Amino acid sequence: MNVDMLLQTMSVPVYEKLCESVETGKWLDGAPLTESQRATCLQAVMMYQAKILKPDQHMTIGENGEIVHKSRDLLQQELKQELAQQSFDNQTIARFKQDDI
Numbered sequence: 001m002n003v004d005m006l007l008q009t010m011s012v013p014v015y016e017k018l019c020e021s022v023e024t025g026k027w028l029d030g031a032p033l034t035e036s037q038r039a040t041c042l043q044a045v046m047m048y049q050a051k052i053l054k055p056d057q058h059m060t061i062g063e064n065g066e067i068v069h070k071s072r073d074l075l076q077q078e079l080k081q082e083l084a085q086q087s088f089d090n091q092t093i094a095r096f097k098q099d100d101i
Helices: 003-009 012-024 035-053 072-089
Strands: 059-061 067-069
Touching: 003 035, 012 035
Parallel strands: none
Antiparallel strands: 059 067
């Protein structure tokens, strides 16, 4: 099966269950993962994070499989854009008179 096709068909609950299995070293029924199962699950989790979730953290795995480091300036710029978008979305301001409070 093609890796991209596998990632596109993987649902969020399946991804979360794989994450939990990798973290605990056990399947959901309590059976332990073998080293090869753990390595395969970890690869699937990392590929899903890189290609589907595209996280905005400081250090992540890129779509091409390489580690991506974001500079402090870039992170601050992304945060400012996100805050500006949130403030744009929330244009309604609650106004009160002094006696109302």
